[in-house]
Amino acid sequence: xxxxxxxxxxxxxxxxxxxxxxxxxxxxxxxxxxxxxxxxxxxxxxxxxxxxxxxxxxxxxxxxxxxxxxxxxxxxxxxxxxxxxxxxxxxxxxxxxxxxxxxxxxxxxxxxxxxxxxxxxxxxxxxxxxxxxxxxxxxxxxxxxxxxxxxxxxxxxxxxxxxxxxxxxxxxxxxxxxxxxxxxxxxxxxxxxxxxxxxxxxxxxxxxx
Ligand SMILES: [Zn+2]
Numbered sequence: 001x002x003x004x005x006x007x008x009x010x011x012x013x014x015x016x017x018x019x020x021x022x023x024x025x026x027x028x029x030x031x032x033x034x035x036x037x038x039x040x041x042x043x044x045x046x047x048x049x050x051x052x053x054x055x056x057x058x059x060x061x062x063x064x065x066x067x068x069x070x071x072x073x074x075x076x077x078x079x080x081x082x083x084x085x086x087x088x089x090x091x092x093x094x095x096x097x098x099x100x101x102x103x104x105x106x107x108x109x110x111x112x113x114x115x116x117x118x119x120x121x122x123x124x125x126x127x128x129x130x131x132x133x134x135x136x137x138x139x140x141x142x143x144x145x146x147x148x149x150x151x152x153x154x155x156x157x158x159x160x161x162x163x164x165x166x167x168x169x170x171x172x173x174x175x176x177x178x179x180x181x182x183x184x185x186x187x188x189x190x191x192x193x194x195x196x197x198x199x200x201x202x203x204x205x206x207x208x209x
Contacts (some may be wrong), residue, residue, distance in 0.1 A: 050080070051192075052192050054092040056084065056086065060097045066137075070135050074188070077180055077194075078185065078189060078196045079192050079193070080192045081192050081194070093122075093142075095123045095125065097124075098126055102124045103126045109126060111123060111140075111141050114145075115145075115149065116144075133163065135175075136158065136179060139179040143158055148187055151181075155183060156168070156181050159184050159187070164176070173206060174205060175205060185198060
């Protein structure tokens with residue numbers, strides 16, 4: 001069983017922001033005048049938002065396979081997000097291996113990044129797992145870059161604080177190739193728009209020989 005714990009540096013900030021956004025969202029309800037005549041007017045139809053497009057530079061070539069699986073998972077999720085790899089630095093997202101202290105003092109932390117994509121982001125890999133587990137770490141950290149905080153709903157999601165939390169273990173010789181859970185996709189669509197496309201493939205796939 002994997003002991004790695006992913007870490008996100010932005011959780012506290014995200015909670016604060018979510019609170020502020022929630023307050024602003026509910027404010028109009030409080031000031032609306034009751035008893036206005038006539039049927040409720042339909043609100044403006046939602047405008048399609050352009051996809052969030054982020055370039056990714058891989059400075060950890062030993063994890064190219066893991067990164068490709070993680071990018072593929074988000075790119076096919078239906079959320080309006082598109083990650084694409086580039087061969088040059090100065091990308092929106094850089095994936096790199098670093099020493100454990102980069103992500104704090106907890107020795108169980110597997111990787112970390114910052115929340116959101118309003119600036120260049122680095123995904124720090126601080127525990128070097130096999131390529132299958134590392135795909136789970138990277139898809140989690142990409143979720144933070146999309147803007148997702150940790151998921152405490154109790155289901156098997158990429159965004160749980162611990163890797164593989166609430167998930168059944170893959171059978172021997174297989175890995176969890178369905179990297180995103182339903183909440184991951186729903187929440188990402190809620191943040192960036194799009195239409196959720198839940199994976200129809202198997203949860204587990206044979207490991208490559
Ligand atoms: Zn995290």
